[in-house]
Amino acid sequence: MTARPASEATPSGKPRARALGIPFAGTPGPLNAITDLPGLAVGYETLIRGEGALHVGQGPVRTGVTAILPRGRDGVGDPCAAGMVSFNGNGEMTGTAWIEETGSLDLPILITNTHSVGACHMGAIEWTVRNHPKLAEAWLLPVVGETWDGYLNDINGAHVKPEHAILAIDAARAGPIEEGSVGGGTGMNCYAFKGGNGTASRLVEYGPHRYIVGAFVQANFGSRHELTVAGVPVGRALADDNPMESRRLAAPAGAGSVIAMVATNAPLLPGQCKAMARRIAMGLARTGTTSSHFSGDLFLAFSTANRGALKSRFPEGSPGPEEFDTLRFVPWGRMDPFYAAAAHAIEEAVVNALVANETMIGRDGHRTPALPHDRLVALLREHRAIA
Template identity: 90%
Template sequence: MTARPASEATPSGKPRARALGIPFAGTPGALNAITDLPGLAVGYETLIHGDGALRTGHGPVRTGVTAILPRGRDGVGNPCAAGMVSLNGNGEMTGTAWIEETGSLDLPILITNTHSVGACHTGAIEWVVRHYPKLAEAWLLPVVGETWDGYLNDINGAHVKPAHALRAIDAARPGAIEEGSVGGGTGMNCYAFKGGCGTASRVVPYGPHRYTVGAFVQANFGSRHELTIAGVPVGRELADDNPMETRRQAAPAGAGSVIAIVGTDAPLLPAQCKALARRVGMGLARTGTTGSHFSGDLFLAFSTGNEGALKSRFSEGEPAKDEFDQLRFVPWGRMDPFYAAVAHAIEEAVVNALVANATMIGRDGHRTPALPHDRLVALLRKRGVIS
């Protein structure tokens, strides 16, 4: 049996959106993942154990930690130009005041559940202290983003420890990555189907150059009736089997949040990274969401171009006469293809998070169904989207 290419299947063999024939705009990279960026590494720590009724502190546990290292393990402390945007602020992403101030990012990015931000923040600092003690002599402001997994997970049980954050960072590797219910996305839901982690990438030709725009989402947002795939409002036709939005103790429809990370190897200014982050909302809208008050929609974008610039650590002595940073960047008037790449990659990353998934039962018997592949394909075929 011939193995599917990375664009169609995760390393464990779970199907991705393209395996169902779903069409998307733009040209993906070889892996169709944020790890198409040279050197970038992703790691997961997945926590699944326990069943039955909720007993805070005892489970059930359906959560975890995701780590993204923009320049890989060896590039920590080497800044990337960066910018952050909040579409809706009912969420948290630490370290962003410093990104706003300096336009740079030089530490691992962690994503987890809402009540585990502190543990992951502590774990990120411990990891840097262990592996980059010189860097830790100054100050450390890690980026930790979150979405709420309390429908399926014992979110108040403090199950995520600093050690789990360390293990997620240590597990970070380049190459194809898993999607669905892994890492920080383990207990997440999207459009009232099982959601979680999703990724995609796009190649942007630029004269003789080819740059990559990669996207990663922790998808935990949207109401069932909104779901749109390949331009078809499929959520209306898949409205049955929706326990998350019909049971009384569930969160309001559309609640949850989404963290999106966008990376590119194109040389960009910090303000251009922020402009990329702003286009994440365009990609999310292509999947149907209009943005809920109860959803924290926080987006971070970075560029690995201009390596060695934007350092803002303690200086020593007087500046040399030629001590200046120099930034090479894509002209603002040439940014449109990169904006399009963000919207297209984010759209596919969300659909990948839905497709590469399975039904999950968590706390108090709460159940989230998986997106039904056969019914989805039938709907898209009926509309002539796929053959």
């Protein structure tokens, strides 16, 4: 049997949205992933163990860590222009005060569960001390984002440790990446189906140049009735198997959070990165969400162009006569195609997180069903969204 291309299947063979014939706007990159950006690497450490009743500190465990290295391991310390947006602030992303101040980031980005931010923050520092000791002589402000996996995971147990963050960073690779219930996305839910990690990319033609806009989401948001795929409101028609929202839990339907990011190799100013981050909301909205008050919707965007600029380390001696940074950037009036690419890639990344997934049972027998592919395809055909 001929293997599916990377745009249609994950490395483990799970189908992606395009394998179901779901249409999306825009042209994807070769991998249809954030790793279409040259040098960018993604790594996972997945923690799954135990079953049955919750015993805090003992499990069951359904969680993990995701690491994203914008310039790979060797590029840590070389800043990227960056911008962050808090669309709804019921969440956490460390290091963002420094991004707001300088418009740059230069360390690995980690994503995990809500109560493991501290362990991952320490792990990122330990990894940097070991691998980039000169960089660690100053101060380190890693970016660590989170979403809540307490429906399936023993979230109050200290299961994620600094060494797991280190393992995720060390596992970071270029090329096709896994989606669904892996890394920080392991215990996450999206539209009351099994959610987690998803990625996609878009090509942007700019005169003689071709740039990539890549998207990555840790999707843990949305209420079932909201779900929209390819413009078709499918959530209400798929409402029958919904144990997460039918249980009487403390968290209301739609709570959870999403960490989302877009990355590009197009040369952008920090303010343009922030503008790109705002467009993430447009992509999420295309999947149906209206953004719950109890959902931390935190967005990050960065550009891997302009290597060597935006450094902010202790100065040595007096500045030379030509000690200036220079940034090349797309004119503001030419940004619209990049905004569209960001929204379209985020939309597909969310649907990929849903499609490349399986049903999971976690703490206390809590069950989250996988999105049923056959029923979804039938609904899209009924509405003539696919052939």
